[in-house]
Amino acid sequence: MLHMQESRPDVLVHVGENLRRLRRSAGQSQAALAAAAGVSRRTIINLEAGESNISLSGLDKLADALGATFVDLVAPPTAPSNRIDATTWRGGHPESRAVLLGSAPARNEAQLWTWSLAPGDRYDGEPDPDGWHEMVYVTRGHLLIERDEGPVHVAEGDYAIYSSAQHYAYVNSAEITTTFVRNVIS
Template structure:
């Protein structure tokens, strides 16, 4: 991540923390106490200059009655397409990108799927409130949905409500592989 990307993410997180703290009527000191952090950390975070851990952001979100995504979501982003680089390790190849988020009430299921050339899977609608997150790891996947079709290329993802008719279709000339998370 470049210095500019780091600054943009920190500025966004800082603005969100400041907005949510003000909306909850907490002072910086009260938020710091509730989150088990120093007041200086909250001041610097709101100024966009503190680099806090992901677990500290979880703690701050909990203290604000918010979610992790509420803290990191950029103004132009949606929970379905966050695409935020939120962690960078010491090695150049070490990083974590939050792609998307959906609300879950009961459970999450992690699946690995494979579709041969020309194959498809037709699904029945899930109950209201269910969501799916799909990440293509090989090939090309078309998701045909009542709310509109989408074609995902290698490395692309989608987050959508699955309380609708939908189908997975191999839209390429090679085996399509994808990771699917079902949230109920």
């Protein structure tokens, strides 16, 4: 659930603005969207006002009914899809939260990998087919991703999202083993 705090989380503002914009663009009334998504009209009204709680699956239903994506609903309108950084859920404890870091288009499958590179080691990758992407999140150390479109330095706790339809390499020039999570999206 998206929970209200003493001050509104930015994601509720974005959901409200995005929902209204997408609904109007689709030519749907609040009642028609509510019926198509299986939620109450009151929920739509409250969401558009930035004053409602809704589950993440409820947002998926709304996005589907609008012919949009979850990211279309929750991301700041000016955020690039590879760097969204939107808190989409908060729990009862201040340390409990879910942050949508980024998104990449997918057609076939997504793979989840864990990697480790010892100091001085590297992996040289071949270009994937057009439309493939990678999402890399460094859990320890520092990773240099050499790519045709330019290098990316990814520090511990940071991430990169990029097209893997290019030559790329993972390089650990640190003095400790670097670990990271890698998603391959095709």
